[in-house]
Amino acid sequence: MDLQLSKRLQKVANYVPKGARLLDVGSDHAYLPIFLLQMGYCDFAIAGEVVNGPYQSALKNVSEHGLTSKIDVRLANGLSAFEEADNIDTITICGMGGRLIADILNNDIDKLQHVKTLVLQPNNREDDLRKWLAANDFEIVAEDILTENDKCYEILVVKHGHMNLTAKELRFGPFLLSNNTTVFKEKWQNELNKLTFALNSNPNSKIEERAILEDKIQDIKEVLDES
Ligand code: SAM
Numbered sequence: 322m323d324l325q326l327s328k329r330l331q332k333v334a335n336y337v338p339k340g341a342r343l344l345d346v347g348s349d350h351a352y353l354p355i356f357l358l359q360m361g362y363c364d365f366a367i368a369g370e371v372v373n374g375p376y377q378s379a380l381k382n383v384s385e386h387g388l389t390s391k392i393d394v395r396l397a398n399g400l401s402a403f404e405e406a407d408n409i410d411t412i413t414i415c416g417m418g419g420r421l422i423a424d425i426l427n428n429d430i431d432k433l434q435h436v437k438t439l440v441l442q443p444n445n446r447e448d449d450l451r452k453w454l455a456a457n458d459f460e461i462v463a464e465d466i467l468t469e470n471d472k473c474y475e476i477l478v479v480k481h482g483h484m485n486l487t488a489k490e491l492r493f494g495p496f497l498l499s500n501n502t503t504v505f506k507e508k509w510q511n512e513l514n515k516l517t518f519a520l521n522s523n524p525n526s527k528i529e530e531r532a533i534l535e536d537k538i539q540d541i542k543e544v545l546d547e548s
Pocket residue numbers: 330346347348349350369370371372375397398399400414415416417425
């Protein structure tokens with residue numbers, strides 16, 4: 322039976338190069354690898370999962386879809402799920418915080434040497450993830466943004482390379498800034514509303530805290546005004 326992916330994972334799947342040998346870190350139910358194999362977009366995948374419950378669920382799903390010969394489900398922490406002999410060329414890490422994704426990459430950075438493409442979908446702290454990528458000789462080659470169930474998600478497609486990002490690009494995303502889509506504007510309008518509410522509802526907060534909030538608000542206003 323064909324798997325119906327969430328809109329978020331469907332978008333991530335679109336950025337996985339055709340014919341990839343994939344590692345999906347934090348695969349949970351292994352939905353993404355199952356979909357990619359079913360569609361013929363991927364030849365081989367490892368579904369890596371560090372927690373036993375989701376690992377068992379990934380094992381069961383892969384088996385029920387008849388894909389045990391093409392998807393290896395491994396109980397493993399981060400990038401320890403693969404060895405050089407697996408010839409992994411693409412890694413997806415989705416549905417985690419930006420800092421956790423950066424930590425996972427940082428913990429085994431040497432293993433990324435032969436990996437060509439990273440497709441990362443942080444749930445928050447995208448700025449910290451971009452900072453880590455820039456500092457470690459990675460380059461963002463595409464970005465996407467979507468909403469699903471009232472939540473906003475960003476996707477970063479990454480290759481080895483160099484990039485110099487301004488503070489504004491780190492926060493808003495270089496491609497997201499220039500593409501300036503409706504979803505992007507909605508995300509930052511919501512953030513602006515939240516920060517303005519926080520500022521106004523704490524009139525007695527410390528001057529330094531107010532200054533930080535005011536700077537953040539000003540940056541967002543500038544970006545929204547440019548659109
Ligand atoms: N990637 C799926 C998605 O986007 O729908 C699942 C996201 S779920 C919120 C995060 C999963 O990552 C959990 O199943 C968690 O156990 C797993 N995880 C967290 N840290 C991990 C790590 N260091 N290595 C492997 N899996 C990890």
